[in-house]
Amino acid sequence: xxxxxxxxxxxxxxxxxxxxxxxxxxxxxxxxxxxxxxxxxxxxxxxxxxxxxxxxxxxxxxxxxxxxxxxxxxxxxxxxxxxxxxxxxxxxxxxxxxxxxxxxxxxxxxxxxxxxxxxxxxxxxxxx
Numbered sequence: 333x334x335x336x337x338x339x340x341x342x343x344x345x346x347x348x349x350x351x352x353x354x355x356x357x358x359x360x361x362x363x364x365x366x367x368x369x370x371x372x373x374x375x376x377x378x379x380x381x382x383x384x385x386x387x388x389x390x391x392x393x394x395x396x397x398x399x400x401x402x403x404x405x406x407x408x409x410x411x412x413x414x415x416x417x418x419x420x421x422x423x424x425x426x427x428x429x430x431x432x433x434x435x436x437x438x439x440x441x442x443x444x445x446x447x448x449x450x451x452x453x454x455x456x457x458x459x460x
Contacts (some may be wrong), residue, residue, distance in 0.1 A: 366457035382447045387440040392459040399432035400437035405454040
């Protein structure tokens with residue numbers, strides 16, 4: 333009798349789980365990069381002959397007063413272990429690094445480097 337009751341209870345639980353909409357479909361969640369940013373990304377591209385470009389795409393939550401990048405710190409290395417800052421790009425010198433009254437900002441900056449070096453960039457994104 334207890335075995336039959338246990339099987340019935342397990343069958344009941346399975347049916348409840350199968351017909352519960354929260355179990356059948358995962359709830360859609362909104363995940364944002366921050367309170368002001370929906371998403372952001374940055375990439376370094378080799379352009380050839382040592383020339384590199386650093387591109388970014390910053391998207392705010394709706395129209396923002398300012399959206400984009402404040403600074404890009406470009407570093408260079410011979411071996412990938414020791415890094416030296418070779419250039420700092422600031423929004424005060426590159427006006428396209430920030431957009432005003434906009435949802436997003438997409439822009440790129442260029443640097444004439446050396447072909448046999450490694451490069452990395454620290455990008456400070458901003459929306460407000």
